[in-house]
Amino acid sequence: NAGVTQTPKFQVLKTGQSMTLQCAQDMNHNSMYWYRQDPGMGLRLIYYSASEGTTDKGEVPNGYNVSRLNKREFSLRLESAAPSQTSVYFCASSPPNSPLHFGNGTRLTVT
Amino acid sequence: QKEVEQDPGPLSVPEGAIVSLNCTYSNSAFQYFMWYRQYSRKGPELLMYTYSSGNKEDGRFTAQVDKSSKYISLFIRDSQPSDSATYLCAIKAAGNKLTFGGGTRVLVKP
Numbered sequence: 001n002a003g004v005t006q007t008p009k010f011q012v013l014k015t016g017q018s019m020t021l022q023c024a025q026d027m028n029h030n031s032m033y034w035y036r037q038d039p040g041m042g043l044r045l046i047y048y049s050a051s052e053g054t055t056d057k058g059e060v061p062n063g064y065n066v067s068r069l070n071k072r073e074f075s076l077r078l079e080s081a082a083p084s085q086t087s088v089y090f091c092a093s094s095p096p097n098s099p100l101h102f103g104n105g106t107r108l109t110v111t
Numbered sequence: 112q113k114e115v116e117q118d119p120g121p122l123s124v125p126e127g128a129i130v131s132l133n134c135t136y137s138n139s140a141f142q143y144f145m146w147y148r149q150y151s152r153k154g155p156e157l158l159m160y161t162y163s164s165g166n167k168e169d170g171r172f173t174a175q176v177d178k179s180s181k182y183i184s185l186f187i188r189d190s191q192p193s194d195s196a197t198y199l200c201a202i203k204a205a206g207n208k209l210t211f212g213g214g215t216r217v218l219v220k221p
Contacts, residue, residue: 004154033208040119042213043155043199058208090154099145099201100209102154 002026004103006091012109013081021076021106023091029101031094032074034058034066036087037105043090049074081110114138115202117212126221130187134200134212137181141210144176145201146185149214155199159185190219 007022025032034046045058049068063085065077074093078085086109092100117134124130132146143162147155159174161167167174175184183202187194200212 040213043211045208048208092154097143097205099157099160100155102147102156104154105152107152 004091004093004101006089006103006106008106009104010107012111013078014111015082017081018077018079019081019108020078021089021091021108022073023075023103024073025091025093025101026072027093027101028071029093029095030071031096032068033092033094033100034064034074034076035090035092036060037090038087046076046089078108081108083110086110112137113213114210115200115212117200118215119213121216121218123218123220124190126190126192126219128190128219130185130190130194130217130219132185132187132198132200132215132217134183134202135181136183136202136210138202138204138210139178139181140204140207141181141202142178142205143203144174144183145209146172146174147199147201149197149199151196158198187217192219192221195219 004025030051033048035043047066049055052071089106092102094100115136146159149155164178171188173186197214199214201209203209
């Protein structure tokens with residue numbers, strides 16, 4: 001009963017490097033989300049996908065791109081990492097108008 | 112002013128005490144109310160979900176919503192050391208995205 005699986009769990013990047021954070025859910029949910037969590041800032045929505053084939057910007061989309069590869073998978077890409085993107089990134093999924101189910105996060109440090 | 116305000120704590124209580132947590136919000140269109148629990152180095156997990164004013168009980172947990180005051184609360188009875196975590200309120204309007212409070216860190220001391 002995996003739920004929402006995120007890889008990798010930890011990552012250290014140098015400024016300017018790129019990487020993709022992977023997320024997969026096995027609950028057949030239509031909607032998927034990417035959040036970042038920073039001390040004192042709470043959870044902030046980066047991008048979301050209401051259904052396969054659609055993506056929309058959230059509160060803090062700058063510097064990120066997303067791909068909804070299929071119903072199960074939703075990836076987040078940093079094209080040119082910056083120290084301001086040091087954060088914990090959470091992927092979540094949900095049925096329509098229902099609470100979110102979260103993964104356990106990717107801890108990213110950009111030096 | 113943030114749409115959802117939550118005291119960051121930490122809130123420290125002795126084992127067995129009642130933990131009282133709350134959030135205030137500003138948007139009267141909010142109508143779905145959730146509480147999540149987050150252990151250190153883990154993702155948030157749903158504790159309570161309600162969409163009406165009043166109380167909802169689940170075991171040792173009670174969620175309270177007062178839409179007229181734009182105020183929601185979570186009470187934990189007979190608190191245990193395993194309840195030590197960060198508690199996040201989350202609120203949404205129909206069709207819109209969730210807005211999270213910043214979380215309250217709770218420490219239950221044996």
